Amino acid sequence: MSTNNRKILNGYHVIFLTQSTMIGTGILSLPQRLSSLGYSQAFVPLLFGVIASISLLPMIWISSQYKNDNLFTINEKLLGKPFGKSVNLFIVVHFTLFLAGIISNYMHLIQTTALSEQSSTIPVFFLLLLLIYIVSGGIKSIARFCTITFFLTIPMLYFLRWAIEKGELSHLLPLFNFNGSQFLDALKKGYISVLGYELIMFYFPYIINQKKALKHSLIGLWISIILCFITTLVSVIYYSEWQLKNIEYSVLHLFKAGEFTFIERIDIIGITFWIFLILSSAATYLWSAKKGIDSLRAKKKNYHTYLITLAIFLFVVIPYSREYQDKLFKLSYQISYIMLAWPLLLAVVHSLKKKQVKQ
Amino acid sequence: MKFNKLKRTIKISDNEETTQSKSSDSNESSQAELFVNHPEADKTIEKIKNHTGRINDLIFKKIPTDEGIVTVIYTRSLVEKMALQVMIFVPLANHINQIHQVSEKLETTNFPEILNRLISGQTLLYFHHTNMLLCIDTYSAPTRSITNTETESTVIGPQDAFTESLETNISLVKRRIQNPSLKNEARTIGTETNTKISILFIEGIVNKDNLDKINQRIDKLHYPAFSDISILKQLIEDNPLSPFPQYYMTVRPDSVTNYLLDGRIAIFMDNSQAAIVCPTTFLEMFISVEDYYNRWTTASLLRMLRFFGFFLTIMITPMYVSALTFHPEILPYELLLNLQESRSKVPFPPLIEVLFLELIIEVLREAGSRMPAKVGQTIGIVGGIVIGTAAVEAGLISNILVVLVATSALLSFLPPIFLMSNTSRFVRYIFILSAGLFGLYGQMLAFAWLISHLLNLNSLGTPFMSPVIPRKAADLMDSIIRFPIAFLKGKKGISNSKKK
């Protein structure tokens, strides 16, 4: 599809882009990340939804001030070229790391469940190849992929049936059985799982109906939040608190609870099918990162995508210590929180500049 | 009286045919007293003869008429004798005015034009007295009659199918849509073959952008020869490299009619049976026109079968590979014990086993389609039953795999479009290979590729996956489930022009 600067994303595209980018590997381990709250975590995703909706507002506002620019150009315009560019470089590096985090996380999971006797180098290679293929289609084809991913993967909710049957609703009580520090800990660890909606700052210029973009992305956001909510809810009613804390990929074990007469282990099918969710969120990140390099070099080249992908590949595959790797990925998660606050800063700069111009 | 004259002309023409190579001065002299030949006459005839050179079935025939000598020039292989009689010789002998009424005048010096006329089956009449060249379309190459289709046959509904004649095909459509808005634009393509094509559409319903697009693409064509419309199709497709056909191809006039009425464009080509319909969508590859004749319940069931059959056929055998090599835990215990038992003698790994059997099926299919029908049946039985059971007993393959491969082979023939079933076969190999490499993970990777590839495809600029991600909510009424006819009003979203 054409990648030139045209308005190509309609409402559905925005909804599902927002939605699919949020659902990736994060949701797999969300219950574990929130486990400091114990059983009371069930309703926390809804709270996250509120926080996310609020933080979405400045993003949309700053984007709609510069209707034809993505965040990279806005950075340059507001902060000046040198500083803006260095910020952009920072964002690109962050995205690359973040992507590497997503993919390495998923491949780790695949390696423990589905490909237990293989090194993950070649599987990663093919995953990235496919990622390039999807990204090369441009944002619209990514959006379409996200849409279809949603409809293909939503039937997986059915796999939760057995866990729901076995679970006990009484676990939901008492409602707010935690203290402040536990909550902050959960917020810090768990909020990563709902990240991804901030990418709207990058594909905003492509949206046809920019006035309704807020509404559409909110719909997408809340679909994801509700999915997260279902995940934590089912986890809470199915597991004991110890299990919540100690099972890293609780969704995997939720799938393990079920069986059909012809398929004994649904978890493997579910986890391999998860690749759609990984691809759809990774593709949007990769596309944004590519746009970043485009704006840094002021050129549009396809090999920018390959460059980033190569970097990701090296990050994931090179066997430096896992500890260091984890540290790096954690760092990039923390940078994500800066990304959430970034539009606020931009908004301040923007209004200051406007005042200057008026004077 | 009339009869006599007719006889006379026939006689003359018989004579002429045998002596046409000689110069016929005797005839000329007998009529000479009435009309004087134009001074240029012989020269002109000579020049035409020179230009046509070694086209041996070009016939020059001198006939004395009421307006002096007329030389009739035509290509014998393109004009039927009967047509010649009725359209040329009888009027020449009796009512020469008729000729003047129906014919078209040509420049006697425009030789390329003259040649073109001749090789396209028109008959030229040269009047020696007035040095005038007239031309009448007598093109009547032998065609076969309308028969029923073998590739897209249905139980209910009209049984006629297109033939290889462009005019017959257009007439088959036009008699179904008797509406002045049904237009057919004729064009000629093929730098060497000068093949006639005709673009059919219904004005007012068709999307103008699409029409422009298809015309532009045909304009850009530089390809010497078109022996079938499928070549044209591959040349004007949006993504020629894709394994998926992006235009609908059918030999059923009722199917074409349906699509025309939905605002699509149909392209016909002379000498090829099928017609292209564009734009089309992935889902329509699984829609047979019979779905509209069946009750909606049956039709929906069949559609679902075809659609999910496609995904099953590319998934079943890869599933076997990945379950046996990577994830034995997903199979139930009892089945697994059976599998172990039946595989205990098989010397190949599952991947090779599957590829082996799939290839045998391909060979059977290919051999069966080349062989004469009667032999083909025998071979089918020999191949299917003898090889199948013998291979299992010999311990070359496991019996469960035979069931799976046979099922998936049958499933691959479900799509009503034959090209689609070929595609499914190709895509299946990708899946088998990736399953052999990474098991279920590889399969899902391949599936994700398939989906993203399909999403990237366009058919004449409109997304190929349209009804899956509908352009219009009402499209869903006629997708995998066909709603009762009363619900199916209006055009599909794909036929509408893009929103600006």
Add this chain to the structure above:
Amino acid sequence: MNRNLILFFASILIMSILVGCTDKELKVPLEDVGMVGIMAFDYIDENSFKLTVSIPQFSPEAKERAQIFSVTTDLISKGIVEIETLSDKKVVLNQLRVVLINEEFARKGNIQKAIHHLYRNADVGNKVLLAIVKENGEEMLKAEYPDKPNVNIYLNDLLQPSINTAFNPNTNIHDYMYTETNPVFDTIVPLLEKKEGKIEMDGIALFKEKHMLKELPEEEALIIQALLGRKKLAPLYLELNQAEQKEELMMDLINSKVSIKGNKNMESPKVSISLHIEGTLVEYRGGREKELVNIKGITKLEHDINKQIEKDIKEFLEKLSELKVDPIGLSENFRMYYKGKWNNKLKEEVISNLQVDVQVDTSIISTGTLK
């Protein structure tokens, strides 16, 4: 886009080459894999145990339908590796169905660690059934069952839920982990005993903390299941010991419903249990046979049944209260309203002070077709 397609076709090519390469070194085809169906742990001493596995034998020529290997080891995976040296195949745990633990191991050994290991292993499903074996697991696997084709399938089928063994808690690995790590529960596991030529399910084993505490008979196990809210219960056998005579009856239970309510008071905990059961009277022996033809008689019988069951339940719960164990999760009704972290100590407190109020409501829908 075209370039990408070429890219993709190239990758297909690479893929086919890779398929050729990787196949040799890594993948063991299905027929060369020995899939462990049953695993048995037998206690030797504190640090080591005897690990026995049963691998189904598919080859029609083999005399035995299962290969059974035993090793003495202190770690499961080490044991599996040792077994691999005995077996002609690659031993995998993908298809593990049943884990047997002998009583001694359950009472003294570190059963928790063994199950944790299996729970963590991604190859092993969560639906692996657990059972405690009286005496010896190895012997149970090695014994002959002349009318059963394969001990793997036999044991698996035996432990599956079935209407006549509704007292069976069908504990699988997840259930074990869930009840073991959940401070409101104590684990129960079915108990098997080897008889001549067959295996019998003989009540359940009740755990306290990490070790097996006690053996419970079928009737009590059935009460646990009823109070856990199981809908389909086994045919219920009752003896009504009223003052004048002894009555015996058998009921087919169609439906049962239980609701348990706690009084939210930690100091003097009290639960009220109301159990509603519906069923048909299948067999009756006793003095009232003649009265049962009319509704009045049946109502009276229902009333007597209610009393009997209430008494049974109360006695059983008192017993639990003395033992300070809670296989039913009655303390969940108090945890729900308790702010703060719940733990085993709190549970024991609740259970030992628990007062129970039981109400049973039986309705006999029919008395069969005979009058």
